[in-house]
Amino acid sequence: MGHDVDKALNLKLILSTFEQLSGLKINFHKSEIFCFGRAKEHQEFYSQLFGCEVGNYPFRYLGLPMHTRKLSNKDWLDIEKRIEKKLSGWKGKMLSVGGRLVLINTVLSSLPMFMLSFFEIPKGVLEKIDCFRSRFYWQSDQHKRKYRLAKWELMCQPKIQGV
Amino acid sequence: MPTQNPRGLGIHNLELQNKCLLSKWLYKLLNEEGLWQQLLRNKYLKDKPLGSCTKKPTDSHFWKGLMKVKDTFMSFGTFKVLDGSQIRFWFDTWLGNKPLKDKFPALFNIARRKQDSVATVLATVPLNISFRRNLVDRNLRDWHRIVASLQDINLQGERDKFRWTLNSSGTFSVRSMYAALINNGVSVSQDIWQVKIPSKIRIFLWYLKRGVILTKDNLARRNWNGDKSCAFCHCPETIQHLFFHCTYAKFLWRAVHLMFGLPPPLSIDDLFVNWSKRGSKLYNSLFLTAALALCWTIWITRNEVVFDKCRPKFFLQVLFRGTYWLRQWAKLQRREELRLQLLLAGQRLETSALHFFSSNGWLSNRFIG
Numbered sequence: 001m002g003h004d005v006d007k008a009l010n011l012k013l014i015l016s017t018f019e020q021l022s023g024l025k026i027n028f029h030k031s032e033i034f035c036f037g038r039a040k041e042h043q044e045f046y047s048q049l050f051g052c053e054v055g056n057y058p059f060r061y062l063g064l065p066m067h068t069r070k071l072s073n074k075d076w077l078d079i080e081k082r083i084e085k086k087l088s089g090w091k092g093k094m095l096s097v098g099g100r101l102v103l104i105n106t107v108l109s110s111l112p113m114f115m116l117s118f119f120e121i122p123k124g125v126l127e128k129i130d131c132f133r134s135r136f137y138w139q140s141d142q143h144k145r146k147y148r149l150a151k152w153e154l155m156c157q158p159k160i161q162g163v
Numbered sequence: 164m165p166t167q168n169p170r171g172l173g174i175h176n177l178e179l180q181n182k183c184l185l186s187k188w189l190y191k192l193l194n195e196e197g198l199w200q201q202l203l204r205n206k207y208l209k210d211k212p213l214g215s216c217t218k219k220p221t222d223s224h225f226w227k228g229l230m231k232v233k234d235t236f237m238s239f240g241t242f243k244v245l246d247g248s249q250i251r252f253w254f255d256t257w258l259g260n261k262p263l264k265d266k267f268p269a270l271f272n273i274a275r276r277k278q279d280s281v282a283t284v285l286a287t288v289p290l291n292i293s294f295r296r297n298l299v300d301r302n303l304r305d306w307h308r309i310v311a312s313l314q315d316i317n318l319q320g321e322r323d324k325f326r327w328t329l330n331s332s333g334t335f336s337v338r339s340m341y342a343a344l345i346n347n348g349v350s351v352s353q354d355i356w357q358v359k360i361p362s363k364i365r366i367f368l369w370y371l372k373r374g375v376i377l378t379k380d381n382l383a384r385r386n387w388n389g390d391k392s393c394a395f396c397h398c399p400e401t402i403q404h405l406f407f408h409c410t411y412a413k414f415l416w417r418a419v420h421l422m423f424g425l426p427p428p429l430s431i432d433d434l435f436v437n438w439s440k441r442g443s444k445l446y447n448s449l450f451l452t453a454a455l456a457l458c459w460t461i462w463i464t465r466n467e468v469v470f471d472k473c474r475p476k477f478f479l480q481v482l483f484r485g486t487y488w489l490r491q492w493a494k495l496q497r498r499e500e501l502r503l504q505l506l507l508a509g510q511r512l513e514t515s516a517l518h519f520f521s522s523n524g525w526l527s528n529r530f531i532g
Contacts (some may be wrong), residue, residue, distance in 0.1 A: 035341075053390045098362025101172060109175040116177065117184035120228035126178055133174065147385055149375040158170025158345055159356050 004037040008049055028052045032059065034159050064118055069137040079112045083132050088110070092139050172369065175522045176345060183340040185228050186236040190335035192229075193249065193325040213237075214251045215278045224452060244316055247281035249323040252292070257281065258312055266307045270294070285318060358448045359495040364459055371402070371431060371458065378402050393474050394468040403430060405422070405465060406458055414478050415457050415485065422515050423508070426452070443462075449504055456488040479520060486513050 019025055032055030035043040058065035058075055065075045086107060092100060112121070112129060130152060133134045137155075140146035175444050192200050193213060207216060207226060218230040242250045242257040253264040253271050264271040273276070273295045284292050289312070292402060298306050329339040356365065370376045379391045379400040393400040404482050406412050407430060416427035428438040439450040464481055469472050476484075486509040493505035 023331075067224070068315045070227075096361075096363035097366045101174070101362065101366065104174055109177065109180075112177065113180070113184070114179040117187070118228075119224055120185065120231060121177065121181045129177060135172075146378060147382075149370055149377070150373065156174050156176040156345075158342065159171065159173035 003037065003042070005045075008046060009018055012050060063114060071122075073122050073124050076115070076122065079125070080113060080128055080132070082111055083108055083129065087132065087136060090136075093137055097137075100137055100139075104137055108133050108136065172366065179341055179344045180337075182235060182344065183337040185232045186340055187335060187337055188229055189233060189236050190325065190327065193323075211249065212249045212251050212280045214255050215280075229320060235344070236340075239329050239340060240241045240325050243324040243326055244281060244320040245319045245323050247285055247318050247323065249325075250281040250398070252279050252281050252284045253277050258309075263309065267309065268306050269302055270309075273302070282318065285313070285316070328442065331503060358451050358455075360452055360455060360492050361495070364455060364492075367462070368455055371406075372435060374402055374431070376402065376462070378405055394465045405419065406431065406461055409461075411475075411478070411481055412457075412461055415461070415482060418482060418512065418516055419453075419457070421519075422512055445498070445501065449508075452492055452505065453489060453508060456492065457485050459488055460485040480517050483513065485522065486510075 005047070015026060028051040031052040033043070033047050033050055033052050034055045035046060039046065043054050058067040058071065062065070065071060065078070067075065090103065095103070108129075115121075134148070134152050134155075135141065138146045138148050140148075173461075191197075192203060207222070214235070216233070218227050222230070237255065242255055243258065244250060244257055254262055254277075255275065256262050259266065264277075273435070275293045277296060279292070284290055290313070294302075297462070326333040327335045327339070329343050330336055333461070358365070360368075367376070376382060379387075379389070379393075381402075383391055391399050393404060393409055395411050398404055398409070407416070407428065413427070419425055420427055425438075428434040434454055436449075439454060439508065440447050441450060460481055464476055464484070467476055489505055489509040489512075493502045493509070496502040496505060
């Protein structure tokens, strides 16, 4: 819709008529309005007119962050946080290497899968996730570096060729 | 060490996984009908084949991602010609198992309008294609061959179908593409990951095979300063020494030799390549399990001495520990007969060792070792 006050008023009218006719109520507090171009300068006015908040990017739709431009590393932060949250609850020291490998393969690797199936992953995020996974496997942290007995690339090779 | 292929622990490579997951959209875009397919086709493809689409700066993040994996994706499939509009005449694989540009590079070099789709080329009689030079000799022969093979192709009204060549069913799967990308087409099945032992022992075995477990010589290589001698004797500790030449190892392998008539393995490689291969596949895994029980015992005993500062165990204790692991791992075997075999082997090892020691005195390990 273009930047036109009359059109906006019309839309508001249509929406409220729809409410009256169908008995379905639109929750304007939950809705958000996005303004582009010249309308951006008048977004305060529009948000008051419709009685809803001005929306911010990226917003979530079906669990995916939506943006008009490319997703930045900051938008991927969500995934990293989820991995960190999982890791904080795990006592890696109490698990055997086998157990840790299973956790990495089943839990940590599958957390970002949903995002991966829609967007190309930025290099930095990839490195961060690999860092989390390898750190958990070798049980090293900021204070203590552990010996790593194999290269990460090698460990990522499939098992079928293993040993 | 025979390292013909890199071998790993099967941790997912997320970058490749990302590529495969994105490819799934491309497959659906080519083969399925739906609202989003129509939307994308109208916005990005128009009448062009998918192959000749390129990335534009104004495209959405999603589409740019798809464009990046497009070429890899297309290389793993072939087109089935129906209406010919989605297939590039020279670049895509549709006639035979190679793109025409690779089959007839000389012709491709002199062709005009290289990006044309099959539909455009086949639209008229004679074919709607032109070359920058007159066709002579070999080129003419090649061209006749192409034309001859085009005889049986009839364009129909439906959209072209894309057949995925990595699956026998012809449908796309992320798994097959991931395997192809990470193996580079090589898949060597090794039965060692199928040996029924706890996963941490398997990983220990993986380290052992790669020669990276932290024996003192490996530690020294990582700038560790300390006493480099073996926990049991005074020789420098290496994997070779600890598992095959040290008195404890010698004793264990010798015991196996005496009870079962199997000569001791010479090295880790020998253990995996020759020693454990003495019969059917099933029994190989048994030999490997038993050998690993011994290796694991040695490693555990060594660690106890190094970290807990206990006195080295008596020989018989070490042997019994080995048979203990054997009994434990026997429970993991799926087949009843294998389980019994392992239990029996452990029992035989125990009773004959006990018998030997009781008849020759408790300190007679020198004879056996």
